[in-house]
Amino acid sequence: MEQVCGQVNTALESFLPGDWQVPGTLKEAMQYSLTAGGKRLRPLLVIAAAESLGGSREAAMPVACAVEMIHTYSLIHDDLPAMDNDDFRRGKPTNHKVFGEAAAILAGDGLLTHAFYSVAQASRRYHVPAEQTLAIVEELSRYAGPCGMVGGQAADMEAEQGVTDLDGLRYIHEHKTGDLIVFALKAGGRIASASPRQLDALERFGRNIGFAFQIQDDILDLVGDEAKLGKSTQSDVKMEKVTYPYFAGLEASRAEVARLTAEAKGALEDGGIPDPARLFEISDFLLKRDH
Amino acid sequence: MEQVCGQVNTALESFLPGDWQVPGTLKEAMQYSLTAGGKRLRPLLVIAAAESLGGSREAAMPVACAVEMIHTYSLIHDDLPAMDNDDFRRGKPTNHKVFGEAAAILAGDGLLTHAFYSVAQASRRYHVPAEQTLAIVEELSRYAGPCGMVGGQAADMEAEQGVTDLDGLRYIHEHKTGDLIVFALKAGGRIASASPRQLDALERFGRNIGFAFQIQDDILDLVGDEAKLGKSTQSDVKMEKVTYPYFAGLEASRAEVARLTAEAKGALEDGGIPDPARLFEISDFLLKRDH
Known part of the structure; x- marks a missing residue:
C-alpha cells in the first residue's frame, strides 16, 4: 500500500x-492542499479495484488522481x-489560513x-475506451455533485x-463520504472492464466500508489521539454535533464498524471479484486505524 | 434568438x-441563480455554432445548458x-445575500x-459519439479550469x-471571459463534427467576440444605464480597477469593439463555415447591446 501511495503522490505532484x-x-x-499528505484512501481504492479485476495500474492512475483532487477540493471548501x-487540517494550517479566502475558493x-481533465487522460494516454471513460465522467459528476x-x-x-435523526445522519454519511468511495471503486472497476455484477459487488463493498469509515472517524473524534490525527478531537462534542456514537454508544459503534467491514468483504466474495486481497487489506486497515 | 433563448430556459428549468x-x-x-435571467449568450453560441455546420439543436442542448451552469457558478462564487x-446581480440580490455564504459556495x-453530467447527456440521449463528447469534457475542464x-x-x-498593465489585462480578459466563449463555439462545432479548420475558425471567431464583449462591458460600466444593466455603473472607477477604456480612452475602445467584431466575422468566412448567419447576428447584437 505504501508503494502505491508513493506512486499516487508522484502523479499528483x-x-x-x-x-x-x-x-x-x-x-x-492548489498544490499546497493536494500535497499535504493524507491517507490517499480514494486513489488506493481506484487502483485496488482495477487490479482486483486484472486492470492496469497505469490506466487507473489518472482517475485515482482525479478522485483525490475532488476529495481535496471538498476539504478546502x-x-x-x-x-x-x-484552522488546521492534517496538522497544517488550512488553505484559506495560508492563501486567504478568495484564493482558497478558487483553488x-x-x-x-x-x-475531469485528469479523468479524460485515461482515454487519451492509456487507451481506455471512450465509452468507459465517459461513463466514469458521468458517475463522477453524479457521485460528487448535488445529489452526491x-x-x-x-x-x-x-x-x-x-x-438530525438517525435517518438524517445516514443521508449525510452516505453522500458526504460514501458516494466518493463508491465512485472510486466503480471507476476502478470500469477501467478493468468490470461486468455489471462485479460493479454491483464493488458498490456494495464501497457502501459498507464508506459507512464504517465515517463511524470510525466519529469514534476517533471522541477517543482518538490528537497528535496522530493531526487535528483536535472532541470537536463534534464541542459543536454539539450528532454522530453515530451519540445515538448508539461507543461499544455498539465499534461493533457496527466490524460488522460493516465483514459485510463489505462478503460482497466481494459473492460478486465474482477474482483477486480481492488488496481490497480486503484496505478494509482491514480502515478497521484498525487510529488516524 | 428569442425562441432559442426560451428553449434554453426551459431546458435549464x-x-x-x-x-x-x-x-x-x-x-x-442552484435554481435561483440559474433561472435569474441573463442573456444566455454562451448557450446561444453553442447552438448557433452547431447549426452553422448543420448540427442538431437537440444534441447541442445538453452542452448549451452545461456552459450556462459553469457561467452561473462562476458568477455566484x-x-x-x-x-x-x-450584493446585486441581474437586478436581483446575489445568491449569498439570499441563501447565505455556505449555501452559495455549495450551489x-x-x-x-x-x-459535466449535462455534457455526458449529449452521448447518452442524442447519440453524439463518445469520442466527441469526451473531447468536449476535456475542453470544458481545460477552458473552465486553472489555466482557463x-x-x-x-x-x-x-x-x-x-x-496591472495592458498585457495583464489581456490575460485576464482572455481567460476570465474569453475561454468559456471559445469553449462554447468549439463544443457546438464538435457536436456537428466540425473539421479541424472549422474548429479553428470558430476559435478565432470566439477569441475576437470574447475580447469585444469584455471591452463593451467595461464601456457600459463607464457610460451605461443602471436600469438596463440591472447593476450599478462606475464600479470599476470606484474600485480603481484598470480597464481597456482606462488605457485606450472611450472612443478608441468603441473602435476596437467594431474592429474585433469585423475580424470575428472574417474568421468564419475564411474558415469554411457553411451557414454563419446566426453567428453574425449574435456578434452584431453584442456590438450594439446596451446591457
Missing part, C-alpha cells in the same frame, strides 16, 4: 501540465470560515474542474442548525 | 433529474464577500459538478491588489 499558464498563487494554493471554519474550483457529495455537505450544514 | 434526492436549500439556491463582494460547487476561467479570475483578484 505533476498534476498540471508544465506548459500551462496558471497564475502563481492559484497553482501554489469545507474548511472555509462560512462552512466549518477550521477548490480549480481542483474540482481539473479532476455536495448534497451530503449541504445536508450536514443544514443539520448543524438543529435537524 | 428541468436541469436536475426529478428523482434525484437533493437537499431543499441546495436545489433552491465571484460575487462572494471574499471575492468581489457584490456553485453543485452547478460546476453537474455541468478560474485562472483568469485568480489573476483578476491578484490584479486588484495593484499589478
Whole structure:
C-alpha cells in the first residue's frame, strides 16, 4: 500500500501540465492542499479495484488522481470560515489560513474542474475506451455533485442548525463520504472492464466500508489521539454535533464498524471479484486505524 | 434568438433529474441563480455554432445548458464577500445575500459538478459519439479550469491588489471571459463534427467576440444605464480597477469593439463555415447591446 501511495503522490505532484499558464498563487494554493499528505484512501481504492479485476495500474492512475483532487477540493471548501471554519487540517494550517479566502475558493474550483481533465487522460494516454471513460465522467459528476457529495455537505450544514435523526445522519454519511468511495471503486472497476455484477459487488463493498469509515472517524473524534490525527478531537462534542456514537454508544459503534467491514468483504466474495486481497487489506486497515 | 433563448430556459428549468434526492436549500439556491435571467449568450453560441455546420439543436442542448451552469457558478462564487463582494446581480440580490455564504459556495460547487453530467447527456440521449463528447469534457475542464476561467479570475483578484498593465489585462480578459466563449463555439462545432479548420475558425471567431464583449462591458460600466444593466455603473472607477477604456480612452475602445467584431466575422468566412448567419447576428447584437 505504501508503494502505491508513493506512486499516487508522484502523479499528483505533476498534476498540471508544465506548459500551462496558471497564475502563481492559484497553482501554489492548489498544490499546497493536494500535497499535504493524507491517507490517499480514494486513489488506493481506484487502483485496488482495477487490479482486483486484472486492470492496469497505469490506466487507473489518472482517475485515482482525479478522485483525490475532488476529495481535496471538498476539504478546502469545507474548511472555509462560512462552512466549518477550521484552522488546521492534517496538522497544517488550512488553505484559506495560508492563501486567504478568495484564493482558497478558487483553488477548490480549480481542483474540482481539473479532476475531469485528469479523468479524460485515461482515454487519451492509456487507451481506455471512450465509452468507459465517459461513463466514469458521468458517475463522477453524479457521485460528487448535488445529489452526491455536495448534497451530503449541504445536508450536514443544514443539520448543524438543529435537524438530525438517525435517518438524517445516514443521508449525510452516505453522500458526504460514501458516494466518493463508491465512485472510486466503480471507476476502478470500469477501467478493468468490470461486468455489471462485479460493479454491483464493488458498490456494495464501497457502501459498507464508506459507512464504517465515517463511524470510525466519529469514534476517533471522541477517543482518538490528537497528535496522530493531526487535528483536535472532541470537536463534534464541542459543536454539539450528532454522530453515530451519540445515538448508539461507543461499544455498539465499534461493533457496527466490524460488522460493516465483514459485510463489505462478503460482497466481494459473492460478486465474482477474482483477486480481492488488496481490497480486503484496505478494509482491514480502515478497521484498525487510529488516524 | 428569442425562441432559442426560451428553449434554453426551459431546458435549464428541468436541469436536475426529478428523482434525484437533493437537499431543499441546495436545489433552491442552484435554481435561483440559474433561472435569474441573463442573456444566455454562451448557450446561444453553442447552438448557433452547431447549426452553422448543420448540427442538431437537440444534441447541442445538453452542452448549451452545461456552459450556462459553469457561467452561473462562476458568477455566484465571484460575487462572494471574499471575492468581489457584490450584493446585486441581474437586478436581483446575489445568491449569498439570499441563501447565505455556505449555501452559495455549495450551489456553485453543485452547478460546476453537474455541468459535466449535462455534457455526458449529449452521448447518452442524442447519440453524439463518445469520442466527441469526451473531447468536449476535456475542453470544458481545460477552458473552465486553472489555466482557463478560474485562472483568469485568480489573476483578476491578484490584479486588484495593484499589478496591472495592458498585457495583464489581456490575460485576464482572455481567460476570465474569453475561454468559456471559445469553449462554447468549439463544443457546438464538435457536436456537428466540425473539421479541424472549422474548429479553428470558430476559435478565432470566439477569441475576437470574447475580447469585444469584455471591452463593451467595461464601456457600459463607464457610460451605461443602471436600469438596463440591472447593476450599478462606475464600479470599476470606484474600485480603481484598470480597464481597456482606462488605457485606450472611450472612443478608441468603441473602435476596437467594431474592429474585433469585423475580424470575428472574417474568421468564419475564411474558415469554411457553411451557414454563419446566426453567428453574425449574435456578434452584431453584442456590438450594439446596451446591457
